[in-house]
Amino acid sequence: MIFCRVEALICALSLVVLSGAHRAIRPRALPSSQTASSEALQPARTNTSSISTSATWVPDHPDWEYLNGIPWWKTDATQQDHLRFHAYLSMAAYGDYAALCPSTFPKGFTVLENFNTEDGQAGFTALIPDMDKVVIVFRGYENYRALDWSEASIEDLVKDCQGCTVAAGVKKLYLSAKAATNNWEVAKKAVAAHCVVLDPSQPDKKKCIKFSVTGHAMGGAVAALAAMDLGSTGDVHYSHNQAMARVFNYASVVRYDNLFQVLAGQSIVAKDDYMVQIIPLGNFCHVGTKVVILGEMQQWLINCYGNNENSTCLGTGNNYAIHDNYFTPKGQCGTAHKAW
Numbered sequence: 001m002i003f004c005r006v007e008a009l010i011c012a013l014s015l016v017v018l019s020g021a022h023r024a025i026r027p028r029a030l031p032s033s034q035t036a037s038s039e040a041l042q043p044a045r046t047n048t049s050s051i052s053t054s055a056t057w058v059p060d061h062p063d064w065e066y067l068n069g070i071p072w073w074k075t076d077a078t079q080q081d082h083l084r085f086h087a088y089l090s091m092a093a094y095g096d097y098a099a100l101c102p103s104t105f106p107k108g109f110t111v112l113e114n115f116n117t118e119d120g121q122a123g124f125t126a127l128i129p130d131m132d133k134v135v136i137v138f139r140g141y142e143n144y145r146a147l148d149w150s151e152a153s154i155e156d157l158v159k160d161c162q163g164c165t166v167a168a169g170v171k172k173l174y175l176s177a178k179a180a181t182n183n184w185e186v187a188k189k190a191v192a193a194h195c196v197v198l199d200p201s202q203p204d205k206k207k208c209i210k211f212s213v214t215g216h217a218m219g220g221a222v223a224a225l226a227a228m229d230l231g232s233t234g235d236v237h238y239s240h241n242q243a244m245a246r247v248f249n250y251a252s253v254v255r256y257d258n259l260f261q262v263l264a265g266q267s268i269v270a271k272d273d274y275m276v277q278i279i280p281l282g283n284f285c286h287v288g289t290k291v292v293i294l295g296e297m298q299q300w301l302i303n304c305y306g307n308n309e310n311s312t313c314l315g316t317g318n319n320y321a322i323h324d325n326y327f328t329p330k331g332q333c334g335t336a337h338k339a340w
Helices: 006-018 062-069 077-092 096-105 168-180 185-193 218-231 248-258
Strands: 109-114 124-128 133-138 150-154 165-167 195-197 206-208 210-215 267-268 287-292 300-304
Touching: 006 077, 062 300, 077 096, 077 133, 077 210, 077 267, 077 300, 096 124, 109 185, 124 185, 133 185, 133 218, 150 168, 165 168, 165 218, 165 248, 168 218, 185 195, 210 218, 218 248
Parallel strands: 133 210, 267 287
Antiparallel strands: 109 124, 124 133, 150 165, 195 206, 287 300
16 A cells, blocks of 8 residues: 655655756655554654764755754654665565564565675565565675775766766675676566556556665665666666765765655664764765664654765764664564554
8 A cells, every 4th residue: 555645745846846957756655564653743853954064075955954944754754664664674684584574574575586696795685565665685795894995987887977986895796796686687577567557548657666775884885886776777766775884976976866865865874873984074975865863762863854974864983883773683674563
């Protein structure tokens, strides 16, 4: 079941008015096991527009910052569930996801494909009716220090991305997974197989399940590159990651943020997670709308719209223990219902 999201559409229309060059926000489906309950209306924290003090960073979408004054549940009451389910998948990639995740997704959890490349990139692709999605999940690469951190062009991967670069090690991991899956053939076929013609007089106009990517830590970085590759061809609609380090240059950030605007490209940071600060701001920058989750059960969230280097969301980078818990511990797949 797909839920109507009036507030999100209002925000989308506002963004279009503010910047005609930006595409409208794509609607998302709330997992059917979840509802926008009254819990979302508790006096939770609101968003903030606190700005990073770095003089070298110029936000690529300052026109989105007006959203920082709007409580997150008024922008989109379903976003916490959307973030939570993608995080569950990312954390499950470190464990026995085939056994753990079916209880989290009661309408079904079908592993379409597993991959584990010689270069060290592992993950899986799953069909999840509760999310109305096919999701490619990238497991984090544990020894990030061993990666090649020089810049590598991605103009050969991402359409309309002149001057775009990424950490060479991240590109190598992604290309190994892309080759192992024959350019995501199984995932693409699964999306195509779940399309419905809405009007027989217009057979070319179809409604299909959505296509998203997710990953934790360096897996999130690889997921973001996958999103740019598959998003620039119109395949992937949503890009999510957790605990992602800086791996893209500014040109890539602009392209990414235009492909996955506002809620379509949320990037979660558990409060003060060290991983997001391991690479200082310089040649590489953060991508995506940053969201910090905090509280004993990570039940609060703050969005930092318009500025990916917003210190409110990025935090201090001094918390190592929190890195292994994003709504659920590493190696687990969470539960179908919130724990709070």
